[in-house]
Amino acid sequence: MQIIQPAVAGTLESSDLMVRITPPDRPDGAMEVVVTSTVMAQFGDAIREVVSSTLQDLGVHAGHVLVEDKGALDFTIRARVQAACLRGSGAPDAIDWARL
Template sequence: MTINKPSKAGTLESNDIYIMLMPSEDGIKIDLESIVEDQFGEDIREVIAKKLEEMGVTSITVKATDKGALDYTIRARVEAAVSRGL
C-alpha cells in the first residue's frame, strides 16, 4: 500500500497521540516525541510499526507526538491516518 499524500489523525490532548504520515521511499521511519518515552518509547514505536505492517504500508515517515495514549488508541490513530493518506 502506498501513501500518496501527507495525512494526520489524533490530538494533542491528554491520553491521545497525534500521528502525521508523510510519503517516503526509504522504509518505515518513526520520529516519536512522548511524555513517557523513557518508559514506553520502544513499545510505542513497535505498536506503530506493527499496525503499519498489518495494513501493508512498507515505506512511510511517521511523526508521532504522544500524550500517554494506550495501545488501542495508537493503533486507531495510525489506521485513520493511513486511510486518509490513500
C-alpha cells in the same frame, strides 16, 4: 497500502496522540518512524512496537511517520495510525477492517 498524500489523525490532548504521515521523498521508499512522547522513558519501546506492527499489518512499507504521544493507550495508538494511513492512501476502501 501506499501513502500518496500527507495525512493527520489524533490530537495533542492528554491521553491521546497525533500521527502525521507523508509519502516517501526518496526513490528507495524507505520507512522512517519518529516517536516523541511524554512517557518515552517508560513506554517508548512499546509505542514503537505498536506503531510498527500496525504499519506492517496495513502493508505500509514506505513513508515518514511522526508520532507525538501524550500518554495514549495501545488501542488508541493503533486506531490513530490506521486513520492516518487510510487518509494518506487516498483510498477509502484500502483497509481490510475484517482482517485487522
